[in-house]
Amino acid sequence: MTSDTNFIEFALGIKDSNLIFRGYFYKFIRLIKYRVYEFTLIYPDNVCPECHQRQLVKFGFSEVNTKFTADDASHPVILRIHKQRVRCKNCQHTQLAQSPIVQKYCHIANKVRNKVIMSLQDDRTLDCIANDNNISPSTVNRYLDQSRAIAPLIKQELPINMALDEFRGVNRQLHFICIDNDGNHKIQAILPDRYKRTIENYFLSFPLQERARVKTISMDLNSYYQEIARRLFPNAQIIIDRFHVVAMLTRAFNQYRAQVMKRFEKTSRNYRLLKFSWRLYLVSEEKLSNVNEYYDRHIRQRVTSNERVDLGLQVDERLMADYNVMQSIMTNLSHRDMDGLTDALYPSEQISPQMTIVIKTLRQNLEYVLNASQFKYSNGAMEGINRMIKQIQRTAFGFRNFDHMVYRIYYRQMAQKKNQVA
Ligand SMILES: [Zn+2]
Structure with missing residues (x-):
């Protein structure tokens, strides 16, 4: 018996010296084949929890089925535990033996709960976790609710x-x-x-x-x-x-570029110049090449990326001005040059209405925008x-x-x- 109990302890990973292994069998419940392990749980001592007298007598057993973790969801495991009941001769109080592997009044082993809580950290659906553990999605949600204590939701301090x-x-x-x-x-x-x-x-x-x-x-x-x-x-x-500032600038630039583009026939060269390779305008000027030529099939000629940007910007003066402002703000932001940034926010050339609004907003928040160039955050x-x-x-x-x-x-x-x- 003892060696059996030890073996079951090892196989199921449960440890409770009061749990005595009795046997195992298969059982079909609603067409699902369950593996059932049967145990007796004995009441450990002789002291009444109510009146603390040593007058407990055996008072039969209660059969409790507990869901347990299984390595294979198609053969779920149930622990059928016969819990010993005792009765106090002094105060008539009856008491059922309890095991640390499952909480009182609960039909799902603690191990399952822990596994579910671990699964909640993964990028999985509730139904998937529920199926895997042979419990209902609402039970998973209940565990989620009960786990408040684990997740440090309420903080006493503020971050610096x-x-x-x-x-x-x-x-x-x-x-x-x-x-x-x-x-x-x-x-x-x-x-x-x-x-x-x-x-x-x-x-x-x-x-x-x-x-x-x-x-x-x-x-x-x-x-x-x-x-x-x-x-x-x-x-x-x-x-x-910083990224937000850059996003605002590029959005304004793209809006005006599309506006200029629509002034031309769809077949015209100017339209094509502005329509295609638009990503090049948003790349930092420093990253464009003066050397590496490639064939641009939209405008049917060989260009370097720098030349390609220039060709597009020459279509409209204000687009060129917009580009210069956008690039200079982006460069100064990334170089953390505060003076350069202040200068860039007061452009001398005429820029598009869209860009004017952005620049105005940035100027109104100048102090905070400058902070963006000063701090690493x-x-x-x-x-x-x-x-x-x-x-x-x-x-x-x-x-x-x-x-x-x-x-x-x-x-x-x-x-x-x-x-x-x-
Ligand atoms: Zn008692």
Whole structure:
């Protein structure tokens, strides 16, 4: 008997000296072939938990079926445990033996729960995890809810350097997200919406002393986060994200380029010059070649990438001016040249209306744009996290429950960190 018990302990990976192995068999339940291991669980001592008298007597057994983990989902495993019942002669209290492998009143072994919680870190659907463990999707969701304690959702501290952004989630709503812009870019908070009051209330839950520790806050330009940041974080420098500035410039440039292009016949050379190879305009000027010639089939001639850009820009004066402004801002940003950047924001040539608006916005936020060239922080890490969140939502076919989405995001981030360390 003992050697059998030892062997079963080894095979199933369970350890409980009160659990005595009795036998095994197959059983069909709703057309599924289950492997059943049968045990007796004896009551370990003789002390009544109610009155602490040593007057317990045996009082029969209760049969409990517990779902267990299986290496193969087509042959799920059940532990049929005969739990010994005892009765106190002193106070008449009856008590059922319990085992650490399964929680009281629960029909699913702790091992299954742990496995499910581990699976929640992966990029998998709820149904897939449920099927794999022979439990229902709602049980998986319940574990997700119960695992609050594991995911460090509520933080007592604010990061020294943070980044703010938003993303689309439950019901296509926008959620506010804040991350630590240092180290492993831990998510600080995800809020159910991005209303001013919600964000304020969140940050105001930290004392001023804590908020005063924040040194930089990265964000994108077209948001009202600036005002909140200025008011609530006395010592923080606001950083307008570099990539965001570049994106605004290239969008304006492309808009005007398309506008010029449409002035010409579709068969004309000018149309073709502007229509094709448009990516070259957005490449940093320093990366264009003066030497390497290639055959451009759209304009039917051999050019270097530098010549190709020039040919296109010569079509329209303002397009040329736009290009120069865009390039000079991009170069100065990447070289962290503050004086150069200030100069670039006051162009002498006439630029397109689209570019004028962008430049004006940048000038209004000059201080923060200059910060972008001064600090190493940007929203780069945030972009990565937003990509991860998108992927989780795609796998889950969207979320209906905000909490579930947030837990999955936290778990996924935890898993990714672990993989990076390993
Ligand atoms: Zn008792």
